[in-house]
Amino acid sequence: MTGLEPEPVPEGEVPRQRFVPESLPAPDGGPGTKPNSGTSVMRVATPGMITLRGRIRSEPIASAVRKAIGIDIPEPRRILSVDGRSLAWMSPDELLILTPLGGSGSTIAALSSALEGQYALLADVSDARLCFRIAGPSSRELIAKGCPVDLSPEAFSPGDFRRSRLGQVPVALWMPDPGQFMLLCFRSVSDFVEHWLQNAAQGEFSGYL
Amino acid sequence: MLILTCPCCGAEADETELASGGEAHIQRQGPESTDAAFEAYLFQRKNPSGVHFERWRHAFGCGKWFHAARCTRTLEVFGTYTAQSLKPPKWILDRIRKRRPDWAGPLP
Numbered sequence: 001m002t003g004l005e006p007e008p009v010p011e012g013e014v015p016r017q018r019f020v021p022e023s024l025p026a027p028d029g030g031p032g033t034k035p036n037s038g039t040s041v042m043r044v045a046t047p048g049m050i051t052l053r054g055r056i057r058s059e060p061i062a063s064a065v066r067k068a069i070g071i072d073i074p075e076p077r078r079i080l081s082v083d084g085r086s087l088a089w090m091s092p093d094e095l096l097i098l099t100p101l102g103g104s105g106s107t108i109a110a111l112s113s114a115l116e117g118q119y120a121l122l123a124d125v126s127d128a129r130l131c132f133r134i135a136g137p138s139s140r141e142l143i144a145k146g147c148p149v150d151l152s153p154e155a156f157s158p159g160d161f162r163r164s165r166l167g168q169v170p171v172a173l174w175m176p177d178p179g180q181f182m183l184l185c186f187r188s189v190s191d192f193v194e195h196w197l198q199n200a201a202q203g204e205f206s207g208y209l
Numbered sequence: 210m211l212i213l214t215c216p217c218c219g220a221e222a223d224e225t226e227l228a229s230g231g232e233a234h235i236q237r238q239g240p241e242s243t244d245a246a247f248e249a250y251l252f253q254r255k256n257p258s259g260v261h262f263e264r265w266r267h268a269f270g271c272g273k274w275f276h277a278a279r280c281t282r283t284l285e286v287f288g289t290y291t292a293q294s295l296k297p298p299k300w301i302l303d304r305i306r307k308r309r310p311d312w313a314g315p316l317p
């Protein structure tokens with residue numbers, strides 16, 4: 001016994017099948033659609049992540065953040081990156097700081113000493129979320145299949161940061177460069193999101209919205 | 210499809226990104242209120258066919274609550290405004306009256 005044998009199915013019941021994206025039929029194309037042309041979905045090494053909550057636009061907090069990590073507070077729904085670290089606007093009172101892998105500890109130390117005496121909350125949330133990279137010519141269309149955001153190049157481009165949903169789970173999106181998206185989702189739904197993206201990458205594409 | 214611009218983050222949010230919070234500007238009734246007033250506070254809603262004021266939350270986005278004024282019949286959106294409003298602001302009412310000159314309330 002390895003513990004991996006399927007459970008016996010009681011008589012009269014249909015066995016539950018695990019969803020396997022690879023078993024889906026290949027796309028045959030159709031009017032107004034184009035086949036997948038090399039758009040890839042990759043789980044990437046999770047960056048260090050820190051949540052900062054407080055009056056993020058107030059001068060004491062903005063200057064503390066600038067002093068600690070050298071980045072200005074981004075405008076709403078924007079992300080700023082300097083030297084491998086990024087600062088993303090999550091909500092009117094929340095920032096997400098992305099650091100290189102394993103770099104959250106030193107960044108949190110620098111931030112907490114800079115924020116000394118300020119009313120703010122810092123938390124290392126590196127384990128809360130996972131990160132996917134979607135790259136290739138149809139990456140906008142791939143994400144648009146399950147996300148109600150206008151992803152046309154006029155509406156969404158590098159520097160934008162958007163929290164929304166993919167399928168029925170919350171995600172955050174940004175574009176580190178014009179050819180690719182980064183997508184953050186909660187770790188607890190990351191298998192679902194990965195299957196969802198792989199499934200979407202196999203099908204045909206029909207537009208951004 | 211209903212699209213509301215979240216006044217907290219500026220995103221044009223599809224209704225599937227939002228959670229509805231029902232009718233707006235309902236005044237809370239405390240223990241000193243009459244039974245009739247408390248019943249109205251708990252259960253009675255306007256449910257108009259036309260201009261309506263609602264609470265929404267940008268649940269999949271910035272997470273914040275806000276107010277929206279819209280037409281329940283046509284889905285026309287007159288505007289969204291901050292959750293920290295006890296009444297619809299004048300600019301919202303002006304915009305509604307411009308689009309619906311015969312609108313007679315009731316005001317929330």
Ligand SMILES: [Zn+2]
Pocket residue numbers: 215216217218219220267270271272273
């Ligand atoms: Zn919002």
